[in-house]
Amino acid sequence: MAGSTFGNLYRVTTWGESHGKALGAVIDGCPAGMPLEETDIQALLDRRKPGQSKASTARKEADRCEILSGVFEGKTTGTPISVIVWNADQHSKDYSDLAEVYRPGHADYPYQVKYGIRDYRGGGRSSGRETIGRVIGGAVAEKILSALGIHFLTYAKAIGPVTAENVDPAYISQNPFYLPDPKAAEEAEKILDQARKDEDSLGGIIECRVLGLPVGIGEPVFDKLDAELAKAMLSIGAVKGFEIGAGFRAARTRGSENNDGFTLSVDDEGKPAIVKTSNHSGGTLGGMSDGGDLLFRVAVKPTPSISQTQETVRQHGDTCEETEIRIHGRHDPVIVPRAVVVVESMAAMTILDLYLRNSVDRMDELTK
Amino acid sequence: MAGSTFGNLYRVTTWGESHGKALGAVIDGCPAGMPLEETDIQALLDRRKPGQSKASTARKEADRCEILSGVFEGKTTGTPISVIVWNADQHSKDYSDLAEVYRPGHADYPYQVKYGIRDYRGGGRSSGRETIGRVIGGAVAEKILSALGIHFLTYAKAIGPVTAENVDPAYISQNPFYLPDPKAAEEAEKILDQARKDEDSLGGIIECRVLGLPVGIGEPVFDKLDAELAKAMLSIGAVKGFEIGAGFRAARTRGSENNDGFTLSVDDEGKPAIVKTSNHSGGTLGGMSDGGDLLFRVAVKPTPSISQTQETVRQHGDTCEETEIRIHGRHDPVIVPRAVVVVESMAAMTILDLYLRNSVDRMDELTK
Amino acid sequence: MAGSTFGNLYRVTTWGESHGKALGAVIDGCPAGMPLEETDIQALLDRRKPGQSKASTARKEADRCEILSGVFEGKTTGTPISVIVWNADQHSKDYSDLAEVYRPGHADYPYQVKYGIRDYRGGGRSSGRETIGRVIGGAVAEKILSALGIHFLTYAKAIGPVTAENVDPAYISQNPFYLPDPKAAEEAEKILDQARKDEDSLGGIIECRVLGLPVGIGEPVFDKLDAELAKAMLSIGAVKGFEIGAGFRAARTRGSENNDGFTLSVDDEGKPAIVKTSNHSGGTLGGMSDGGDLLFRVAVKPTPSISQTQETVRQHGDTCEETEIRIHGRHDPVIVPRAVVVVESMAAMTILDLYLRNSVDRMDELTK
C-alpha cells in the first residue's frame, strides 16, 4: 500500500522522480472560491530553489510550476488542483555508475530490496527533488491558512554545531542559511567552508513557529496535532527527530517547572481571554492546540552525499562485492536551508487538514 | 473527523473514558488463523498496571480483558476482534471539583473549547486509562510479529535526570522503573523519593529496539517507517519528542561520521548478506527499514498532576476567574515506567501495519 | 485489509458474530453536544427485532443496547460511542452439524476459502444479526440528521411478486411487512403462507425516500451520493441490486422523457427557489443532491435458508463429498420486513457522512 498521499480532508498526492519527465502534486479538497495563481506556488518553490548560495548545489533549475486543473477564472473550484514542474536539467549520465552501488546514508539499498527495481538516477523518488510536490501542496495550504489568520515563521535554528541564539524574523531571508541571527550566519559560513574543504557535510536543526491557531485543533486520540506534525516532519528525507515545546528537555524537568499555568488576559477586542502563563508545551495539550504559539523543532542529518571515500557494496543480480565510493557532483554540503520551506509546507498541510477536520466536531456548529 | 482509529491494514479503534463503564478496542484486519486467547493480551495489560511499586499510583485495578468477538475455537477468524476492560474502581467523587477548573498540563482546556463539553472525571478520554485500548491492539500485533520473527526490547532510558548507561535486558523487568541498569534504578529511586517529598513529579526517556525486521518495511514518501512511528509515539499523552538512531545528535555531526557504510557478512544460513558497518540511522534509510536494528527514543514530560499549588482559571459558563489548584489523589509521580509497554504497543501496531502494507508492493510476490 | 468500518467523518466500526458473546458498534466522529440515550437506539433496534409476526423468525431476542462510552450527562462528547448488545439466546447446538457443509446461498463457502476458518454457528459474522451494528450506527446518524431537518421514509415496496401500488406512510408500521399499502399487505400474507407451506422463501424490494436534503451533498467524482448509497446498500447481506430514481427503467427511455426540467417556485419563507419539474433523477445530478427527494430502491433476494432438500458439498479437511442439506430452525421466510430498518440505517450513515464532508468544501463557509 503505497504512501504518496498526505492528509484526509486536504489531501495531497505527489509524484515524480529526480530524473523523470516531471514532478507534481494533485491537491484534492482545496475549498472552492479561493483566489489562486501560479505565482502563489512559485513564491514558495523559489525558496527551495538551489543555486542561490554557496550552501546549496550549483544545479540550475527553473522549476516553474504550471497549474493544469482545478482553477477557473483565478479561483479554486473545489475540483482537484493538478500542478506540474518539468524536469529541465537532467544530466542522467552523471548517475549511470550508481546503478549497482548502494550509497551510504541514501535509500538505494532498501528501495532495491523492497521493490526489486529502482530508478537510480539522482536518487529517483528519494531525491530531494521529491519535495517539490510537498511545497506545491504546502503553498496552497499556507494561502488558505493565511486567510484564516494563521501564519508561519520557519528558520534554521542550527547549522551543524552553530546555534542561533536570537530570532530576528527580518534577517531570515537575508542570509543563505535562513538563520534568524547574523552572528550565527557568520559562524555557519566559516564552518561550512571548512566542511567543504574536508569533502564533508553538515546537518542542523529547523524550528517552526505557528501563530494564530485557534484552540482545539487536533483530533484525539491518535490524530493529535503533535502526532500528525511528527509524522509530517519525519516523512521528510534526512529528518531524524522531532520535538515540540520543551521537547526532550521536558524529560529532565519536574512537573512544577514544566506545567504551564492558566491566567486571564484580554483579547484584541478587549474581552477576557484565558491564556497560558508560559509555553513549555509548545502550544499543544492532549494533542490539541492550547492557545499558545505552536513551536516545534526537527533534526536534519548531514547530507549523505560526500566526496570522501566510503565503504559500500556493489550488487549485480545476486552477486555482491565490497567496494568503495566517492560521490562527486552537485550536492548541497548542508540541506538545512533548502529544507526550511519544506518543513513549513508540511506543517501547513498538516494544520490545514486538522483545521478542516475540527470544523465538523460540534453539533452547535452544524445546526447554526 | 475523529481520530480514534490507528492503522490501515491492521486497524485498531479504541474507545472509553477513565470513569465510564468500560474501555476497549476493536481490532480489524488481524490475519485469520492465529492462536489467540485473553492471557496473550492480559500479559501486556499487566505491564501497564498501576499499584505495583512506589513509582506508580495506588489505585487498585483488576483490568481484566475479555474477548467478545473475532476468535473461534482459540483462533482468530479474520473478523473484528472486540476486547473490553470494565472500569471497576471509579471513585467519581474524587473529581467532581474539577468540572470547572482547568488543570495545568492537562487537556481539560482544549477539550472544553473544542467540543463544548467534556467528561471531567479523571480526565475522561485524555486519562492514562485510554492507553488500555492501545495495549490491547499492541498485544495482538506483537503476537503476530513474533510469529514473523520480529521482537521488541523496550525500557526506560532515563528517569528524570538519571540515565541508564548500560542495557541489561534481563534486569528490565526486575525493577519498578523498567530501567535496564541496576545503578540507574538505584539513583532513580532516590530522586523519585525526593520529588515525592517536594510534591513534584518527574519525566524521562523511553527507548525501544526492534529486532528481526526485514529490509524494506515502510511506504515512501509520506508513510515512512520513521514517520508512522513518530506519529504513533507523539499520539501517546505526555510524549513531547521522538528521535531515531542518532536523532538530534545527528544534526551536530558531519556526513562522514553519520553515514553508515555497507559491507558483506554471512547470514544464519551461511549465505553472503549485505550489512551496515554501523547504525547511526537507527535502522531506517529513506523511510524504510535498512537491516539494522530499529532504535528510537521518546521524551516523556513529568506527570502534570502535582499537589503543589498551581495557577489556573475557573470557568463557569461564560464567566472566568483566576484561581489556584492543588491536585491530590492517586497519581504516578513519574509515568515513564507504565508508559514503556504503551510505547512498545504503539510500535508493534505501527510495524505490523507497515509489514502488511509492504506485502502487496511487488508483482513477483503476487504472481508466485 | 478488513472492511468492518463504514464512513469517513461519521465512522462506524461494527463487530460481533451471531453466536459470540455480544455484538456492537463503535461510532467515531459523532458531533459533540447532541442529546443521546439508549432509548434513541433501542427504538430502531426494535424495528429489526424478530418474533413480531409470522413473517419473521420465532427466535426470542431481547437485544437491549447499552452505551459504554462517549456520552456524558446525556450528551455526546465527541469521543467514540461504544454500544453493545449481548447475545442472550445462542442455541449453539442447533448449528454444530453445519461445520463441514456449505449452505447454498450462504457465505459459508467463500468465508472458509478466504480465511481458512469460520465460526459456523448461525452464520457467524455473515448472520443477519450482524446488522445490529448497522442499526446502532444508523440510529445515531438519523437522530443527527433529524436535527438538521433531514427525514426518512422507508418501506417494503414489494414482497415477492406482490408490489405496493400506493404509499400510505401511516400504514407502514401497522403491518408486519412494513408495506405502505393495505391491499399489498393482504396479498403478501397469502403468498407468504404458501411459500411457508412449500418450505420455500421469498425476496422483495425496499424503497427509501429521504426528505429535506439540501442541494449539493455528495463528493464528485468517486464519492458521489448515489455511489456511496449503492455501496451501503449492496453491503447489506442478501441485497442484489440498487437503483435510483427511474433506475433501470431510465435505460429504456429517451432524454426528452428522462430529463427533469428546472423552474422557479417559492420556498417556505416566500423567497424564489429553483425546483425541478419532475424527479426522474431520484434526487441526484452529477452525484450530488439536486433538491428533489432522494428516492432509491434495493432488491433483496429470497432467504437462502429453506427446509427443502438442496444439493451441496461436505468438506472435511481436504476431503470433499457431495451431499444434501435441509435447513431447519428459526428462519424468516422473507427478510425484507426486518431489512427495512437496515436499509434506512445504512442510508442515514451514508448521508450524514457526506453531509459532514460537504461542510468543508467552500472557502466562504470557512472564513465567515
Place this chain on the structure above:
Amino acid sequence: MAGSTFGNLYRVTTWGESHGKALGAVIDGCPAGMPLEETDIQALLDRRKPGQSKASTARKEADRCEILSGVFEGKTTGTPISVIVWNADQHSKDYSDLAEVYRPGHADYPYQVKYGIRDYRGGGRSSGRETIGRVIGGAVAEKILSALGIHFLTYAKAIGPVTAENVDPAYISQNPFYLPDPKAAEEAEKILDQARKDEDSLGGIIECRVLGLPVGIGEPVFDKLDAELAKAMLSIGAVKGFEIGAGFRAARTRGSENNDGFTLSVDDEGKPAIVKTSNHSGGTLGGMSDGGDLLFRVAVKPTPSISQTQETVRQHGDTCEETEIRIHGRHDPVIVPRAVVVVESMAAMTILDLYLRNSVDRMDELTK
C-alpha cells in the same frame, strides 16, 4: 472532503476538466516490476474515443496519453505513476452561453450550489472527458489482473429498448455499439437514427463478466465485492442502477429457485473442485467471490444533452428567471458504447484493489 481518489491499496486519483489544459490520473500502489508502456493505456483510451461511429460525437480528439513517472526502463517501480492527456480541441466559445443556465439532466445546478463556482465549459469536471482518468487507472489495473489470470468481457446489453439476446464475444468490437449480437446492432442502428431525427437521445444497459476470479475476494462486512462494484459503477456519470447476478429479478423468485447448489467437479489439473450448480448469485456470496463468473449490469440513462427545447432557469448572481434551452453541439445521442470501457475500467480498479486487500487476510499466507 473531496472524492477524487478511488481505492485503498491500488489507489487512483484523477484530475482535470473538459476544457482545462489537460486531464490525468496518478496511480499509487501499482506493484513494482510490471512491464508497462503507454500503448497499454492507449489501447483502452482508444476504446472510449469519440468520432468512431454515428453513435458518438464528431469531436476529434487525439487523447494521446503520456506517462510522466513511476516507470523506469519499461517497468513499474512501485512509485506513483502519473499519466497525462492534453486537451487539444477545446472550442471554449461553444459553451460561453451556458455560464448562467442550468442544463436539465446535467450537474450544473448542484455544482453551482455546492461550490459557489463552476467551470461551465463543456461540463467542466462533470464532463464525460473526466472518464479519461478512470480508463487510465483501469488500463493499468487490467494489465495486472491479466497477469493474475483474471479477464473481462464487457459489452452493451441494451441500447434503448433493444436488448442483445445472444453474446458473441467476437462481434463486440465489430460494431459501433459494442453489442455482442448482430441482430441487436442492426436494430439499434435504426432506433438511434430515429432518435437523432427526433432530436432525442437513448440510454441502455452495460453488462460485464469477469472470468478467473479466485474464491474469497471482497472484504466483509462493508467493503464487499458487490458493494465496492456498486459504488464504482454508480460513480460513473449517467449510471442509475446496478445489479448483480439475478439482481432485481431475484426479488421476485423463491429461495429454491434462486439458491445455487454446490457440487464437485475437477479443475484444470484434474483435482476435485467445488463448483456451483448455477450462478444466480452472479459470482458473490456474502460479498466475496464464490467461484462463479462475476456478472453484473448497469443502467445508463439517455444522454441529457438534446437539441429539443427544454424548460430551465437562468441565474445571474441572486437573480433567477425561467427560460428555455436547446443544446446544440457535438453530443453522443447514446453514451452507452463509449461507457463500456469505463465500466470495465472501474471494475478492474475495484477488483484489483480487493484482490490486493485479500492477500493480507491469512496468517498462513504471511508466514509461509
